[in-house]
Amino acid sequence: MLLASAAEPAPRADDVDVAVCGGGNAALCAAIAARRAGASVLLLERAPAAMRGGNTRHTRDIRFAHDGPNAAATGAYPEAEFLDDLLRVTGGETNRALADLTIRESASLTDWMSEQGVRWQRALKGTLHLSSTNGFFLGGGKNLVNTYYDTAERLGVRVAYDASVVGLARRGGGVDAVAYERAGERHEVRCGAVVVAAGGFEADVDWLREYWGDTAAHFRIRGTPYNTGRALRAMYDMGARPIGDPRGLHCVAVDARAPAFDGGIVTRIDAIPFGIAVNADALRFYDEGEDLWPKRYAVWGKLVAAQRDATAYAIFDSQAAGGFIPSLFRPLQAATIEELAAAVHLDGAALARTVAEYNAAVEPGTFRAGVLDDCRTAGLVPPKSHWARRIELPPYFAYPLKPGVTFTYLGVEVDAEARVIDGDGRPFDNLFAAGECMAGNILSRGYLAGFGLTIGSVFGRIAGASAAARVRA
Amino acid sequence: MSEPDLTAEAGRQFAVCNACRFCEGFCAVFGAVELRTAIGAGDVAYLANLCHDCRMCYDACMFVPPHAFAVNVPALLADARVQTYERYSRPSLFAHMFRSPGRAAALLTLAAIVAIASAVSASDGAQALWTPIHGPGAFYRLIPYLAMVIPALVLGVFAVAVLAGAARTYARDVRSSSEDRFASWPSIRTALREALTLVYLKGGGEGCYDVRRGSPWRRTFHGFVFWGVVADLGSTISAAIAQDVLGVLPPYPLWSIPVVLGTLGGIGIAVGAAGLLVLKSLSDDKPTSSRMLAMDYAFLALLEAVALSGLALLAFRSTAAMGALLAVHLGVLAGLFITAPYGKFVHFIYRSIALVKNASEQRRLRDGAPG
Numbered sequence: 048m049l050l051a052s053a054a055e056p057a058p059r060a061d062d063v064d065v066a067v068c069g070g071g072n073a074a075l076c077a078a079i080a081a082r083r084a085g086a087s088v089l090l091l092e093r094a095p096a097a098m099r100g101g102n103t104r105h106t107r108d109i110r111f112a113h114d115g116p117n118a119a120a121t122g123a124y125p126e127a128e129f130l131d132d133l134l135r136v137t138g139g140e141t142n143r144a145l146a147d148l149t150i151r152e153s154a155s156l157t158d159w160m161s162e163q164g165v166r167w168q169r170a171l172k173g174t175l176h177l178s179s180t181n182g183f184f185l186g187g188g189k190n191l192v193n194t195y196y197d198t199a200e201r202l203g204v205r206v207a208y209d210a211s212v213v214g215l216a217r218r219g220g221g222v223d224a225v226a227y228e229r230a231g232e233r234h235e236v237r238c239g240a241v242v243v244a245a246g247g248f249e250a251d252v253d254w255l256r257e258y259w260g261d262t263a264a265h266f267r268i269r270g271t272p273y274n275t276g277r278a279l280r281a282m283y284d285m286g287a288r289p290i291g292d293p294r295g296l297h298c299v300a301v302d303a304r305a306p307a308f309d310g311g312i313v314t315r316i317d318a319i320p321f322g323i324a325v326n327a328d329a330l331r332f333y334d335e336g337e338d339l340w341p342k343r344y345a346v347w348g349k350l351v352a353a354q355r356d357a358t359a360y361a362i363f364d365s366q367a368a369g370g371f372i373p374s375l376f377r378p379l380q381a382a383t384i385e386e387l388a389a390a391v392h393l394d395g396a397a398l399a400r401t402v403a404e405y406n407a408a409v410e411p412g413t414f415r416a417g418v419l420d421d422c423r424t425a426g427l428v429p430p431k432s433h434w435a436r437r438i439e440l441p442p443y444f445a446y447p448l449k450p451g452v453t454f455t456y457l458g459v460e461v462d463a464e465a466r467v468i469d470g471d472g473r474p475f476d477n478l479f480a481a482g483e484c485m486a487g488n489i490l491s492r493g494y495l496a497g498f499g500l501t502i503g504s505v506f507g508r509i510a511g512a513s514a515a516a517r518v519r520a
Numbered sequence: 521m522s523e524p525d526l527t528a529e530a531g532r533q534f535a536v537c538n539a540c541r542f543c544e545g546f547c548a549v550f551g552a553v554e555l556r557t558a559i560g561a562g563d564v565a566y567l568a569n570l571c572h573d574c575r576m577c578y579d580a581c582m583f584v585p586p587h588a589f590a591v592n593v594p595a596l597l598a599d600a601r602v603q604t605y606e607r608y609s610r611p612s613l614f615a616h617m618f619r620s621p622g623r624a625a626a627l628l629t630l631a632a633i634v635a636i637a638s639a640v641s642a643s644d645g646a647q648a649l650w651t652p653i654h655g656p657g658a659f660y661r662l663i664p665y666l667a668m669v670i671p672a673l674v675l676g677v678f679a680v681a682v683l684a685g686a687a688r689t690y691a692r693d694v695r696s697s698s699e700d701r702f703a704s705w706p707s708i709r710t711a712l713r714e715a716l717t718l719v720y721l722k723g724g725g726e727g728c729y730d731v732r733r734g735s736p737w738r739r740t741f742h743g744f745v746f747w748g749v750v751a752d753l754g755s756t757i758s759a760a761i762a763q764d765v766l767g768v769l770p771p772y773p774l775w776s777i778p779v780v781l782g783t784l785g786g787i788g789i790a791v792g793a794a795g796l797l798v799l800k801s802l803s804d805d806k807p808t809s810s811r812m813l814a815m816d817y818a819f820l821a822l823l824e825a826v827a828l829s830g831l832a833l834l835a836f837r838s839t840a841a842m843g844a845l846l847a848v849h850l851g852v853l854a855g856l857f858i859t860a861p862y863g864k865f866v867h868f869i870y871r872s873i874a875l876v877k878n879a880s881e882q883r884r885l886r887d888g889a890p891g
Contacts, residue, residue, distance in 0.1 A: 104582040183545075186542060194733075309587060309588075372539065372541075375535055375536055
């Protein structure tokens with residue numbers, strides 16, 4: 048016994064072929080793929096069981112290439128069109144080989160997901176523009192995650208909740224153990240391969256502060272409070288090569304009354320194109336009608352973040368009320384613009400002046416939500432290019448806005464087998480990454496609805512299969 | 521929770537649902553919620569009964585406790601259904617039965633059994649309960665025909681009257697100002713199809729969340745109970761025809777329509793009610809309310825007792841136990857009839873009306889008419 052432990056530690060009950068760090072979509076795809084390939088798998092989920100699933104809990108659709116209508120989508124979405132969309136939003140900054148791989152592999156996702164028990168529904172009302180490119184899974188992301196956990200456990204994947212990964216033990220050109228904390232106790236599990244699929248670091252506000260300074264204190268984190276990037280840091284500690292802009296955030300305008308974490312989709316404010324947005328000085332700062340809202344809503348988080356105290360207000364009148372999907376919180380309401388200003392602690396005269404200048408600049412036109420209509424301002428800086436109607440019908444409404452962070456772009460570089468690349472540009476033997484912590488290889492910036500899940504699913508499967516193959520080899 | 525509190529809580533929770541909409545695919549409730557920016561008491565009464573309690577929305581919701589938003593739609597609507605049942609069943613004096621459904625069912629049933637047994641003993645002597653009786657009209661020699669039929673008719677007519685009154689008031693209360701009548705034939709046809717197929721216990725194709733997620737058992741067992749009741753109604757009607765039109769007195773032979781239907785129905789109810797009782801005892805009880813559960817258990821236990829005592833009566837009708845079994849079966853039936861308007865039995869009235877209203881609402885939406 049003594050001899051054995053000196054040379055090679057004796058196997059323990061919790062030793063496994065593949066340890067998966069994380070508990071969302073990418074981690075589950077990896078765990079299922081590795082288990083199906085014959086490996087024994089332990090999944091380390093940081094959250095308690097009731098909160099499992101990372102940010103996947105807040106998702107509802109996945110983007111995939113398809114030649115025609117199928118179980119999940121209404122139209123065709125050829126690979127070339129998919130690639131065009133990706134190149135457009137990233138400005139061409141993507142690892143083309145990995146992008147091509149992701150898009151090619153995405154074509155088999157619906158069938159694979161259905162095999163794991165996932166069910167599909169027609170596109171949700173209000174998101175019909177996505178119905179030909181994206182598949183909507185029944186019940187949203189938590190239902191997806193629940194289905195995957197059921198399948199994983201049925202296949203024999205062991206799941207540990209409240210298990211926070213704190214370190215990876217390097218051995219030669221790879222990793223041979225994962226250290227995690229659970230209920231204040233440190234555990235170590237020896238393993239043949241590790242898949243890190245534990246999301247970004249957006250829930251660690253101190254880490255965000257390194258890049259964002261005091262603005263970080265104003266952020267509302269829309270997703271799970273458990274994405275603190277500990278596993279990502281563990282990969283950096285091992286020498287993994289970073290990829291992506293550390294300041295890169297997907298960030299939308301949310302209601303300032305949203306909770307600090309986990310408010311999800313229900314705190315998003317979709318009112319902006321229906322009125323104007325002003326900052327803490329009651330001044331407009333960006334074209335509210337620049338483009339169709341689904342294409343533009345994701346710029347507003349950073350726009351708000353750039354204002355004083357990272358604060359802004361969406362202002363609209365009764366004519367506009369009811370034209371957009373309501374958020375969880377009711378807007379503040381007042382009979383006059385001055386009273387509305389008082390309700391949101393803005394200078395009444397300043398807001399009245401901004402509204403009056405805006406109203407005076409509105410040109411006649413025919414209002415049509417959902418298309419680029421001809422309602423615009425003339426001679427106003429910044430302009431409002433579409434959907435500009437005078438704010439004149441009381442009562443008036445205001446939503447207080449803050450930046451709502453969805454995910455971070457910073458991650459680790461990987462190759463086509465999902466192997467993590469070290470500082471010298473060589474892949475680690477048996478360390479793999481999937482999901483948000485490597486999505487920056489492909490989606491360097493910008494956003495495509497449902498694409499995070501595509502990357503997570505594709506690379507989750509690849510990482511799981513590669514890890515299993517590494518162990519079997 | 522008081523009604524205003526429940527209405528406010530429904531408004532709070534549905535504001536989350538309306539901003540999220542992930543559950544749209546599970547059932548009709550969320551589509552109906554989207555049509556309502558403000559939630560009033562009538563909306564709650566409508567949505568609560570449109571809900572078929574598959575509970576998938578609880579399992580799929582990222583905002584259920586321990587999340588601070590504390591959304592739990594099935595529990596909320598279960599509480600609201602209890603309020604519906606209580607409010608619309610008149611007279612309100614009897615509606616106290618809703619408060620302790622188990623005790624009411626047990627006491628009333630026991631009292632009915634004792635009353636029947638005492639009446640038989642008083643007229644024929646206690647040994648009549650333990651003496652085999654054979655041949656046509658055997659049941660009526662023990663308990664005269666009219667003594668059986670008149671109480672059944674009185675209880676039946678009373679129950680129908682209570683339920684009809686309840687249906688009328690409920691339909692009035694959930695009618696919105698923009699619709700004069702929501703019951704058109706196409707809406708009724710849609711609602712009937714949805715009710716008979718129990719489509720909203722399919723959870724959008726996934727099943728229910730009971731012993732596990734995506735379970736088909738709740739819908740299956742409910743089907744057993746429902747079609748069991750239908751078969752037993754058929755049995756009763758065919759027996760009435762045999763007796764009053766054809767002049768053939770019971771007990772009927774094993775391979776007669778009343779006995780075959782009655783047996784199939786009895787087995788259906790016995791299996792279905794037992795299955796539902798087991799499911800409920802094993803299910804996560806967070807997405808329901810304790811009062812609703814108490815009502816469920818009481819009603820299911822009565823159904824189970826009716827089915828088992830009926831099957832036992834069939835099995836042992838030519839033995840000395842026939843008298844006692846007949847008294848027990850009729851007593852349990854009496855208990856079921858008395859409590860029917862004041863227990864879970866009433867659920868189908870409100871669900872049916874809610875389904876009709878929903879069908880009409882969705883039709884108007886499709887046709888682009890205002891409303």
